[in-house]
Amino acid sequence: xxxxxxxxxxxxxxxxxxxxxxxxxxxxxxxxxxxxxxxxxxxxxxxxxxxxxxxxxxxxxxxxxxxxxxxxxxxxxxxxxxxxxxxxxxxxxxxxxxxxxxxxxxxxxxxxxxxxxxxxxxxxxxxxxxxxxxxxxxxxxxxxxxxxxxxxxxxxxxxxxxxxxxxxxxxxxxxxxxxxxxx
Amino acid sequence: xxxxxxxxxxxxxxxxxxxxxxxxxxxxxxxxxxxxxxxxxxxxxxxxxxxxxxxxxxxxxxxxxxxxxxxxxxxxxxxxxxxxxxxxxxxxxxxxxxxxxxxxxxxxxxxxxxxxxxxxxxxxxxxxxxxxxxxxxxxxxxxxxxxxxxxxxxxxxxxxxxxxxxxxxxxxxxxxxxxxxxxxxxxxxxx
Numbered sequence: 347x348x349x350x351x352x353x354x355x356x357x358x359x360x361x362x363x364x365x366x367x368x369x370x371x372x373x374x375x376x377x378x379x380x381x382x383x384x385x386x387x388x389x390x391x392x393x394x395x396x397x398x399x400x401x402x403x404x405x406x407x408x409x410x411x412x413x414x415x416x417x418x419x420x421x422x423x424x425x426x427x428x429x430x431x432x433x434x435x436x437x438x439x440x441x442x443x444x445x446x447x448x449x450x451x452x453x454x455x456x457x458x459x460x461x462x463x464x465x466x467x468x469x470x471x472x473x474x475x476x477x478x479x480x481x482x483x484x485x486x487x488x489x490x491x492x493x494x495x496x497x498x499x500x501x502x503x504x505x506x507x508x509x510x511x512x513x514x515x516x517x518x519x520x521x522x523x524x525x526x527x528x529x
Numbered sequence: 530x531x532x533x534x535x536x537x538x539x540x541x542x543x544x545x546x547x548x549x550x551x552x553x554x555x556x557x558x559x560x561x562x563x564x565x566x567x568x569x570x571x572x573x574x575x576x577x578x579x580x581x582x583x584x585x586x587x588x589x590x591x592x593x594x595x596x597x598x599x600x601x602x603x604x605x606x607x608x609x610x611x612x613x614x615x616x617x618x619x620x621x622x623x624x625x626x627x628x629x630x631x632x633x634x635x636x637x638x639x640x641x642x643x644x645x646x647x648x649x650x651x652x653x654x655x656x657x658x659x660x661x662x663x664x665x666x667x668x669x670x671x672x673x674x675x676x677x678x679x680x681x682x683x684x685x686x687x688x689x690x691x692x693x694x695x696x697x698x699x700x701x702x703x704x705x706x707x708x709x710x711x712x713x714x715x716x717x718x719x720x
Contacts, residue, residue, distance in 0.1 A: 352703040359711035456715050488658055507708050510700040511664075515657055518693060521631055522649040 355510035366449035367403040372417040440499035448503035542628025546576040549591040611655030615689030625692040668705030
């Protein structure tokens with residue numbers, strides 16, 4: 347491929363954000379819209395004040411034009427995330443989180459902090475979560491071996507972050523290993 | 530560092546020399562050792578590049594010793610503190626200690642190779658965490674440059690990285706930098 351070396355190993359965070367933005371999210375539209383066909387599917391109709399489910403990219407678009415209010419997904423609140431954070435700090439495995447929680451939470455907290463209760467506190471909890479999980483993955487690095495390697499409940503952004511050097515390290519270890527019986 | 534004929538890493542890793550003791554006399558080949566003699570006498574030692582040493586050793590014209598880079602002194606130093614050993618000193622700037630080790634391993638018999646393989650893997654695993662840690666730390670610093678308080682140990686460690694570890698360092702640093710930039714980027718800055 348003709349990509350620069352740094353882009354050959356994994357996707358960029360922006361690309362992952364794009365993929366995550368295809369998820370559906372609930373909004374309260376402030377304008378009316380007929381059922382419109384987009385490339386990925388038909389969404390709408392938007393009839394205020396009824397709620398509607400639209401992709402995140404569309405919700406972000408409307409929100410920036412001040413044409414809707416975004417409803418936080420079931421996991422984007424302090425109770426859920428705080429409970430997960432406690433789980434993270436007390437248990438040794440990774441806690442279960444929505445696969446693309448990092449991307450979705452960043453986008454939503456960015457465009458709609460007024461629609462999401464306790465946005466600031468959420469930012470701190472998310473940051474703590476990220477760091478706790480990063481610390482655990484670092485420990486996992488010490489147990490790296492050339493064979494298989496599994497990190498259950500690891501999320502999209504985190505996988506993307508460690509993929510380049512984890513895979514390279516495993517490849518190097520494979521090279522250094524000497525199969526008994528070879529000449 | 531693979532067996533791939535075309536792999537640049539493998540080619541560069543073979544840019545090392547083995548100390549070989551010739552068993553027979555070989556006339557007219559004195560130039561191999563870089564000396565000015567015309568013949569190679571039996572029992573004389575020469576430094577032979579790896580790619581040439583393969584053939585010479587397999588054809589049983591010479592024996593070779595385990596290079597100093599993997600000798601007892603280095604082994605003990607690694608056992609004491611893996612991260613303090615400067616691998617770049619052992620193989621020259623830009624060289625790959627691990628690559629050199631692999632090519633050496635390929636020539637050795639099973640037992641010695643196993644020992645060498647264990648030394649290589651233990652060293653690699655031991656230093657890996659430090660490499661990644663430093664890479665992530667350096668991803669945070671702005672273009673203003675290295676801060677003065679990273680400490681002598683970190684700097685010495687970075688200078689002592691061999692080519693393979695340097696690769697990993699760059700990969701990890703790039704990845705961390707991208708993440709950081711993404712987290713700081715906001716919608717307002719994009720639109």
